[in-house]
Amino acid sequence: MEAPVNSERASRKDDHVRLAHEQRGDAPGANAFDDVEFVHHALAGVDASRVDLAVRVGEWRWSTPFYANGMTGGTEWTTRINRELAIAARETGMPMACGSVSVALDHPEAARGFAVIREENPTGFVMANLGVGRSADDAVRAVELLHADALQLHLNAVQETAMPEGTRDFSCWEASVERVVAASPVPVIVKEVGFGLSRRTLLRLSELGVRIADVSGAGGTDFLRIENARHDSDARRSGHDFSMLSGFGQSALACLLDAPEGGPALLASGGVRNPFDVVKALAAGAGAVGVAGSFLEALLDGGAETLVPLIERWVAQTTAILALLGAAAPAELTSTDLLVRGRLAEFCRLRGIDLTALATRSGP
Template sequence: MSRAKRKIEHIHHALEHDRDYYNHFDDIDIVHQSLAKLNFDELSLSVEAGELKLSSPLFINAMTGGGGERTEQINGEIALAASETGIGMAVGSQMSALKDPAERNSYEIVRKNNPDGIIFANVGSEASVSQANEAIEMIEADGLQIHVNTLQELIMPEGDRNFKTRMENIQRIVEGVSQPVIVKEVGFGMSKESVECLWNLGVRYVDIGGRGGTNFSKVENLRREKPFSSFENWGIPTPISVLEAKSIHKDLHIIASGGIRHGVDGVKAMVLGGEAFGMAGTLLRVLLQDGRQALISEVEHILHEVKMALMLMNARSTKELHRQPYVLSGKTREWQEQRM
């Protein structure tokens, strides 16, 4: 099967499969502050995480590209919505365009439609330094995501099986590109052991990509004659993964993604230790079902939710969320008690 056809299948299956019935964000209760002290119009959503400066904590996370005209159209619409709302965005894996120049248009459209926005390039952990730099150049990216997706590759019929050089590749890319490098999971979460290993390689940004959103075990199993369904519940839920990552180093920059349904979930992720949060499948569904204006409206609604939550905690900015009190219950509390 061609990469382009596989990309289209991924979109279809990602939108159709059921999400987890249990969302670990429901295990988190933020402590409400009744006595408001701030002016809503003066609250700031801007984020400074090391070298990254974002207008808001929400960004549209990596989704697609490399699937011909259809993914070019999708990326173009996402880029226009990101430009209109002023939020950042990431493209899907550019490995297809690095191997087939005919697929470059499905990524280059992003910078064309969003000339001044924050855009993240994306390569696999098998990429060379030259490929990483080419991916950045392709879309004039402000940062680079390196996605790690071991379980997805193992279930994918045509996936990779040899990962012996991946850590060395990641270290070479971190040392060989000038833009910030974000190592990103794709829905299985990161343990504190994995994050510590990345820290020791020089990685300072992680997108923990936890379990709870698009389930690439299910996506790839839908493409198999005999699925490995026993792995469809594998991985670390997003809130737990944020807690695990936070325990490694105070200077580590954590991005949360995976199963974030709305602005309040995003705020919970930041209260736990994240500095920004990405949403993908939820926003893609809005775009494909209702169009770009609906996507713009949804993004604006989510950002308004974040500001409302700031007001209800007397937090002037997202940076102050890390100091806010919260209570854990359920499976998330059980995990924390055994692991932290």
């Protein structure tokens, strides 16, 4: 007999949100975004009134170059979070994703925690979210539950490794990706959950039919750390501490700079703290940028009433930064000159990435 959704599985959903919020308070302020600088050209700026933040992602046009990435859903508390997030997305026109809907597919009583998104945001751009390894039929059900415009399919091998109850068999994941891509009635966006998609992985995803990928790198919500914290006092945890993997994976910027030609169109998330980070990711090759932690913090502080003004500030500040850099549209940022320093520069050198070319993209 299946456990009710309000037992261990529901506790895990709430723990993820609670621990992510708590760990933001004591996480180091610096991340790979601080290793990237723009060369300032004092006469290159444009009129901010000419800047259009709209971006093309696959077949879609989004009015903002950032979106709310998948967070949660399925319990009473997380239903309230999804409701407020959907209201904020509706009021600002920002695309949004939900957290994994697997719990609702297995426990129909949890579906309310996701259906509320469409109730509050009936015409906005919404992405459903499902873990790799689920069936093609589950992918179709996930899309139908939210009347979704796209399906995020997440890869979370590091998180599964840190979970005592997690899977240890990743051998079927490639076949699962291929089946879901073929069966989904909407485009599939394959994403990591905070450990990055390597050049090799992106090439393989392209071979499996994936056209859009979110590199979702390290530096933001850390599910390895969350799973370690969630089970610290659990008897099952004996001999199951994976804190030695702290820092595992690549940052979003590392993944973007290392991405192959001919791979999927790229989205980026992981450690995005402010509009300047958004602009850096766009300049490094992202078509749009996912945000979770900063928006979740605003939601927990004051719901949509707090998040809406924050999103509006991000729009205004992103517009101003593009004008400063001489970019009338996000796509033009890929011609700006980037200086890469620190650990990110070391990664680039080891991977054969030409840092001088990045620093002189606009010409002499």
